[in-house]
Amino acid sequence: MYLSPELNVKKLYELYLEKYEKDMFDIYGLKDKKHLFRPKVTYDFYFRYFKANFNISFGSPRSDTCKTCDEYENKLKLPLPDEELNQIKTSKQLHVSRAQVFFDALKEKTEEAKNNPEVEVLCFDHQQNAPLPKVPSGDAFYLRQLWVFNFCIYSAKTGISHFYMYDETTGKKTPNETISFLDHYLKNIMSKDVKTLYIFSDNCAAQNKNGSLVQYLFTLAQTKQFQSILHRYPEPGHSFLPCDRSFGVVEKALRKMERIFTPQEYMTHYGKCSRNFEVVPVEQNMIFDFVNYLKPNFKKTVINQHRQKFAISKYKLILYEANSGIQCSESCNVPIYSTFNIQCSTLDTNTAPNQLYKEKLPLKKVKYDNVMVLANQYVPKNDLSYYEKLTFAQGNTGSDVEMTNDEETIE
Numbered sequence: 001m002y003l004s005p006e007l008n009v010k011k012l013y014e015l016y017l018e019k020y021e022k023d024m025f026d027i028y029g030l031k032d033k034k035h036l037f038r039p040k041v042t043y044d045f046y047f048r049y050f051k052a053n054f055n056i057s058f059g060s061p062r063s064d065t066c067k068t069c070d071e072y073e074n075k076l077k078l079p080l081p082d083e084e085l086n087q088i089k090t091s092k093q094l095h096v097s098r099a100q101v102f103f104d105a106l107k108e109k110t111e112e113a114k115n116n117p118e119v120e121v122l123c124f125d126h127q128q129n130a131p132l133p134k135v136p137s138g139d140a141f142y143l144r145q146l147w148v149f150n151f152c153i154y155s156a157k158t159g160i161s162h163f164y165m166y167d168e169t170t171g172k173k174t175p176n177e178t179i180s181f182l183d184h185y186l187k188n189i190m191s192k193d194v195k196t197l198y199i200f201s202d203n204c205a206a207q208n209k210n211g212s213l214v215q216y217l218f219t220l221a222q223t224k225q226f227q228s229i230l231h232r233y234p235e236p237g238h239s240f241l242p243c244d245r246s247f248g249v250v251e252k253a254l255r256k257m258e259r260i261f262t263p264q265e266y267m268t269h270y271g272k273c274s275r276n277f278e279v280v281p282v283e284q285n286m287i288f289d290f291v292n293y294l295k296p297n298f299k300k301t302v303i304n305q306h307r308q309k310f311a312i313s314k315y316k317l318i319l320y321e322a323n324s325g326i327q328c329s330e331s332c333n334v335p336i337y338s339t340f341n342i343q344c345s346t347l348d349t350n351t352a353p354n355q356l357y358k359e360k361l362p363l364k365k366v367k368y369d370n371v372m373v374l375a376n377q378y379v380p381k382n383d384l385s386y387y388e389k390l391t392f393a394q395g396n397t398g399s400d401v402e403m404t405n406d407e408e409t410i411e
């Protein structure tokens, strides 16, 4: 289980004191009163009890270290026969070099995009959800909060990160949102001179590595909007992208802000963090049902002439070109492509996809109640109108997005 990244054991301990040993909490941290500090439960005891009894971590499951690398390191410390150790060493080197290929390609293509008007490199990803209302109180950690989402599209040509920002009542984090924002970006923001597009994203199946995105990119290539699109996926565990650097800048600035009450406030802050950040406020009329729009044109199960089944989670490279099926490679260093014909009818490109949501999305009742408790207690009158417009769903339906980010596809 993961708790908010804003928490740690010390903070939890302070919350405990605040709630159950109020007199101790008041002198906690005051140096000159240290000799008066004799709480019933000491920090040492609290810490040991917490580690021994709860399997809880803080922050996002996406960490800076790589699980696979850690596992190899641990195995190499075992008293194993030399032969086995050498094998592990080789596997580890292979894993690390595969990771490096991705970053070398990103660097190389970035240079190309800067010098050639017909080439662009895009990276995209969702940031960790931001809470509303954001308040410095312990209550916020026990109650459900409303989330603000940020989908970043980074251009290597301009160095600009566009932040598509919206709250939980405007949209979700499904392939439809990813494709809608990408489509918006390609039509409205990217230079029309671009003919060759390189995409670098992580392996998150829900957003960046799924059949609908493949169908969308395939359609772009077939309708000759691009000569070619090459989508590269990193080695799992090594997916730090320029978007993550932008998120780091934003999160550092946010740590200094104790109170944020509306999505607009987040948008203003994010936009101010750097002159390379542009915020695109998302409205529901920007989110389309691409999934159902694309689906009828494509085969349900895809098998190529060598009877291989199309298995997206395995691929490190997917190449889209006009007048060709999609070309997929499991190896990233020297690509070995297998071609798959995914299309089953002539592409119907005259119609447009329908708007996905017709009205603001209701929250789950429990979430709505929690959010309103916080809003009524902490949000100033001027900003309350945002919360008064929230709605909840009857029964057990409605939006109740969890804190944690979606994990990468396990391969």
Ligand SMILES: [Zn+2]
Pocket: 066, 067, 068, 069, 070, 095, 096, 236, 237, 238
């Ligand atoms: Zn690794």
